[in-house]
Amino acid sequence: MITTADIEKLASLARIQVSDEEKESMRTDIESILAYVSQVKNLSVETTADLSSVHNVMRDDVVTHQSGEYTEILLSAAPAREGDYLKVKKIL
């Protein structure tokens, strides 16, 4: 059972504004999707997640490019900048 309050909580955690009208349609959609996916609980086999095939991929901790090489191209994509900094509203 999903409530509108649950949707508000999720939207707040995910930093997404959802209109009052959409909260209700989201609620019914997510409730029916969760009802469907809940069938994983019926998994017949008792086992634990097997991570034996997973391994770390490492590389040497060395500098691979010149300092500042990508600064301009990356910062040029930012909605707001000040010099070589991304600009955001103050949080304190």
Add this chain to the structure above:
Amino acid sequence: MIDLNTLTILNARKSLDAKEYSAVDLAQAYLDEIAKKNTELNVYLEVYDDVLTQAAAADARIAQGESCPLLGIPLAIKDNILIQGKKVSAASKILENYVASYDATVITKLKAQGAVFLGRVNMDEFAMGGSTENSAYGVTKNPHDTGRVAGGSSGGSAVAVAANMALGALGSDTGGSVRQPAAFCGVVGCKPTYGAVSRSGLMAMGSSLDIIGPIGKTVEDTEIIFDAIRGQDVLDGTTISQSSSFKTQSSSFKIGVPWDVVNQEGVDGAIKENFTQAIKKLEASGCEIVDVSLPNIGLSLAVYYILMPAEVSSNLARFDGVKYGLHVDGKDLLEDYLLTRGTGFGPEVRRRILLGTYVLSSGYYDAYYGKAQVARNVLQREFADAFRTVDIIVTPTAPMPAWKIGEKGDPLSAYLADIFTVTANIVGIPALSVPSGFVDVDGKKLPLGIQFMAPHGGESVLFDIGKKFFGE
């Protein structure tokens, strides 16, 4: 005049090398076709302004006697793969004016071959959907019946190839997004083994599932593009080295059919009929057909719709209106986030982020995500067991032909269309959709597809059986 209807990458290569026409002529033929059809079909979100320049550069290389499989071949690129200096939006408002900062590894490889990029093609927003109806820039129409969807999420890539608006295309496949539109549009689509193709420069959706895959008119063309983009990459730690251990038995294959899955409720009668015919055809061509049992395959879709949204909610956290893309100004930083993400993401993307946030939240994690991970391991084991007795497992690609635009209003009914395709992504194995004929619906002939699945690294087996089935 170049006859685009019968053109393949293979014979275009021969004509270009024999100087029967130039890469510029070929590119121009496709640009003309795009100009004729794009308004109606809504395939290209942007046709690049430097197409003929790219083609001229290919001609210069051809003139010097150079030849490689994709030199001068015009391709369409899904709008979630980065080409430096070009716009790339994932068909989302949140990236409407975003210009790629670097080349995806697949693009670097295609540029080295001298392929010509015609433009970026439509998709479901952030690859979330199976019809391109979730694009922020309108639905792509199926060329076989423009009242129907093209499939998705790589709908633009499939239609570009099917409607002669590109000679080949790249898509991405997280749960069937290359194979299902290929089936709906009557072309070939390949989902490679997880890790066989680098995802550096592909916008992430579900990182344990995502892979870039080629779409072509023939199995051979699809294989040519796959060979060009595959390989281990230091920029994607999940890539694997090319395995050459696979022996190909091109004379006869042992093919497993999970009949209980194919015959389940919800699979269209025309699909079952077409699939049965396809199996007879395979049998007649010398393949041995056996029944395979995959006891928990019925859980695949549920597993997928837990793991994928969980990964989506994490991957799409990066869109914050600060680093790149849309910024909607609010009264403080928190409101900047809420408004940017609330207005920038479309309904399906918002829904999946919330769903993923739910299944990962404290108190529900074990019941959903934890259980789905275990089920994923069980499925991997069941497939590994099945592949000890068969070379290939085969199903229809989709449980129905292309549906009418707007027909699937509620999200769950649209998700059910992924029932045959998600398993390969969950297990990580390669899969290939090949056209298997047509079904008459409302006076239109709608294409259908058959899906071949092989063990990890078994693409060559898929291409072999695909060519045999498709008569190449």
